[in-house]
Amino acid sequence: MTALAKLFRTTAFKIVAAYLLIFALFAAGVVFYLARHTQQLVVSQITETVDLEVRNLTEQYGIGGIGRLVDVIERRTAQPGSNLYLVTAYSGDALAGNIVDIPVSVLQNEGWSEITYRHPEAGNAAKESRALARVTFLSGGFRLLVGRDFEERDRLRQILAQPARWAVVLIVVMGVAGGIFVARRVLKRIDSMTATNERIMAGDLTGRLAVTGSGDEFDRLANSLNAMLERIEALMSGLKQVSDNIAHDLKTPLTRLHNRSEEALRSAKSEGDYRAALESTIEESDGLIRTFDALLMIARAEAGEARHGMTDFDANDVAKSVVELYEPLAEEKGLHLAADIEGPLPVHGSRELVGQALANLIDNAIKYGAAGRPGGKSEIRVATHRENGSALLTVADHGCGIAAGDRGRAVERFVRLEPSRSRPGVGLGLSLASAVARLHGGELRLEDNSPGLRVTLALPAQRSEGA
Amino acid sequence: MRLLVVEDDREAAAYLRKALRESGHICEIAYDGEEGLALALDGEFDVFVIDRMLPKRDGLSLVSEVRKRGVRTPVLILSALGQVDDRVTGLRAGGDDYLSKPYSFSELLARIEALARRIAPQAADTVYKVGDLELDRLAHRVTRSGQEIPLQPREFRLLEYLLRHAGQVVTRTMLLENVWDYHFDPQTNVIDVHVSRLRSKIDKGFDRPLLHTVRGAGYMVRDGAR
Numbered sequence: 105m106t107a108l109a110k111l112f113r114t115t116a117f118k119i120v121a122a123y124l125l126i127f128a129l130f131a132a133g134v135v136f137y138l139a140r141h142t143q144q145l146v147v148s149q150i151t152e153t154v155d156l157e158v159r160n161l162t163e164q165y166g167i168g169g170i171g172r173l174v175d176v177i178e179r180r181t182a183q184p185g186s187n188l189y190l191v192t193a194y195s196g197d198a199l200a201g202n203i204v205d206i207p208v209s210v211l212q213n214e215g216w217s218e219i220t221y222r223h224p225e226a227g228n229a230a231k232e233s234r235a236l237a238r239v240t241f242l243s244g245g246f247r248l249l250v251g252r253d254f255e256e257r258d259r260l261r262q263i264l265a266q267p268a269r270w271a272v273v274l275i276v277v278m279g280v281a282g283g284i285f286v287a288r289r290v291l292k293r294i295d296s297m298t299a300t301n302e303r304i305m306a307g308d309l310t311g312r313l314a315v316t317g318s319g320d321e322f323d324r325l326a327n328s329l330n331a332m333l334e335r336i337e338a339l340m341s342g343l344k345q346v347s348d349n350i351a352h353d354l355k356t357p358l359t360r361l362h363n364r365s366e367e368a369l370r371s372a373k374s375e376g377d378y379r380a381a382l383e384s385t386i387e388e389s390d391g392l393i394r395t396f397d398a399l400l401m402i403a404r405a406e407a408g409e410a411r412h413g414m415t416d417f418d419a420n421d422v423a424k425s426v427v428e429l430y431e432p433l434a435e436e437k438g439l440h441l442a443a444d445i446e447g448p449l450p451v452h453g454s455r456e457l458v459g460q461a462l463a464n465l466i467d468n469a470i471k472y473g474a475a476g477r478p479g480g481k482s483e484i485r486v487a488t489h490r491e492n493g494s495a496l497l498t499v500a501d502h503g504c505g506i507a508a509g510d511r512g513r514a515v516e517r518f519v520r521l522e523p524s525r526s527r528p529g530v531g532l533g534l535s536l537a538s539a540v541a542r543l544h545g546g547e548l549r550l551e552d553n554s555p556g557l558r559v560t561l562a563l564p565a566q567r568s569e570g571a
Numbered sequence: 572m573r574l575l576v577v578e579d580d581r582e583a584a585a586y587l588r589k590a591l592r593e594s595g596h597i598c599e600i601a602y603d604g605e606e607g608l609a610l611a612l613d614g615e616f617d618v619f620v621i622d623r624m625l626p627k628r629d630g631l632s633l634v635s636e637v638r639k640r641g642v643r644t645p646v647l648i649l650s651a652l653g654q655v656d657d658r659v660t661g662l663r664a665g666g667d668d669y670l671s672k673p674y675s676f677s678e679l680l681a682r683i684e685a686l687a688r689r690i691a692p693q694a695a696d697t698v699y700k701v702g703d704l705e706l707d708r709l710a711h712r713v714t715r716s717g718q719e720i721p722l723q724p725r726e727f728r729l730l731e732y733l734l735r736h737a738g739q740v741v742t743r744t745m746l747l748e749n750v751w752d753y754h755f756d757p758q759t760n761v762i763d764v765h766v767s768r769l770r771s772k773i774d775k776g777f778d779r780p781l782l783h784t785v786r787g788a789g790y791m792v793r794d795g796a797r
Contacts, residue, residue, distance in 0.1 A: 425751055425752075425753075429761055433764045436764055460755040
């Protein structure tokens with residue numbers, strides 16, 4: 105019962121039912137229209153026949169008087185399937201004809217009327233029939249009635265009505281059956297999709313919806329849902345990897361924090377010792393907070409949340425100010441930070457995030473960009489230019505670079521290619537830059553600067569005004 | 572200074588009250604948005620410190636309501652949401668500064684003092700003067716003992732900001748925000764390098780240093796030894 109109820113509730117069934125109703129109404133309209141027209145046709149045929157007969161009989165009366173008329177009528181009535189006739193005298197007595205028992209009032213006026221009558225030969229038991237009749241007054245007080253039974257019309261009506269009734273029954277039966285069939289087919293697909301969905305919701309992200317290959321709307325839906333699942337699975341596995349990395353990378357400083365505090369409790373002798381321990385605790389926790397902030401920022405950039413805050417700004421202004429911010433630091437580390445920035449480079453996006461991404465790239469270059477070989481150049485070059493509708497912000501160093509095979513991995517969260525992890529940083533700089541690039545619809549490219557690394561932050565450029 | 576702190580976390584509020592008292596400030600506390608609004612409209616305060624997420628009335632709505640009623644007291648918004656757009660919405664609601672949690676107390680204190688100073692009349696002065704160091708904002712000239720010191724434009728703005736807040740601690744993030752207009756954490760000590768460059772220009776060769784480092788907090792320009 106519930107399965108049937110479910111079937112009746114399906115959209116497919118409802119659509120079929122609605123179509124059925126519309127079709128049935130239309131068919132009924134057509135049948136009704138047809139019936140009316142045929143009836144009118146039959147009636148007009150009857151009147152024509154009767155008119156002709158009346159004219160004929162009046163002529164006969166004119167030629168041979170009442171005697172001839174009676175003769176003719178008697179001859180006519182002898183034939184089977186004849187018209188209806190009645191001739192009465194002035195007194196109202198019937199002189200000839202094949203009908204009896206008609207109301208007297210019928211003969212009172214000339215013209216058309218519908219009458220009920222009995223065939224005289226069948227006697228009183230005869231059933232009443234209906235006919236269309238025309239009454240004509242003849243000279244000498246005689247009255248002539250010529251009529252034609254409605255039998256033909258009624259038979260025609262029956263001929264039409266019977267199949268129409270069957271047709272309606274057939275339409276309804278076939279419609280319901282078709283509806284059930286279509287609904288069941290649809291329901292089966294939907295049920296299989298629902299089952300897959302439930303399995304996926306239960307945690308099996310590898311499940312995919314079945315595609316029949318027919319290219320119908322269900323296939324299209326299944327394909328798009330599968331693409332969505334693909335993306336979700338990728339995100340989830342990314343997330344899992346990140347949480348593994350977070351667990352690992354946060355556990356290390358947390359353990360250090362814990363150990364130092366414990367150590368201080370156990371062996372600190374003076375206020376100075378406690379102070380030193382507390383200061384290093386604060387420093388360590390600040391580092392943790394920084395890591396969290398960077399992670400949050402990446403997550404939000406990836407989720408596209410920062411899109412509301414976007415404005416038009418000049419990427420070259422940002423590049424100049426970030427270079428200027430890092431220039432003294434680079435110099436202190438014995439590196440030369442050279443800038444190749446000219447003219448305006450309009451970009452739509454978040455000035456703050458682009459600035460931070462560029463700062464991370466320069467920061468990385470300062471950390472890792474010292475000449476890889478003795479005697480090599482110690483220059484970091486920051487250049488911006490426009491190329492095929494992209495604003496390119498490039499940071500190139502002459503340091504140790506990143507091996508081609510490792511470049512894809514380098515932008516992942518917490519990945520630090522240097523195995524000793526001896527230099528400062530948590531391995532989020534390139535991930536953030538990459539997330540910022542994607543947020544803006546651009547990309548982060550890592551290339552060989554032979555020697556060294558060239559990182560390009562490519563952002564979609566705004567059309568520049570006369571640059 | 573009289574401060575109003577609106578913060579629903581009782582432990583954090585108690586810690587703030589204690590720390591602010593030790594720094595010589597009077598501190599009133601409201602634990603929800605409605606109480607905060609009533610106090611903010613009633614009392615005489617120098618700075619409001621308002622947490623962004625509050626029961627009964629959310630921090631941003633509290634700030635905009637206070638502004639709508641014509642109260643001009645500077646507002647520092649505290650929030651666990653520290654991202655760029657959060658900060659923008661916070662400032663748009665009528666806040667004057669935005670500090671994301673967790674923060675260090677020295678950072679909070681420096682910002683509160685900077686906000687209180689913001690409405691002080693000397694902010695409009697065209698010449699800032701500390702000891703024998705003078706900065707002319709209109710002529711873009713810096714002199715010490717009458718001797719001109721050439722500065723890069725950014726160094727000039729750095730010194731200008733430090734002098735405007737002379738006698739107050741200015742943190743590294745405050746400098747990055749106000750001199751460079753970036754709100755991110757620079758991770759490395761970029762600001763320190765800029766400050767030490769500036770220091771070598773204005774203090775080197777003079778017997779009394781004016782630009783001091785405040786340990787664990789930031790920098791301060793002040794005449795006289797600590």
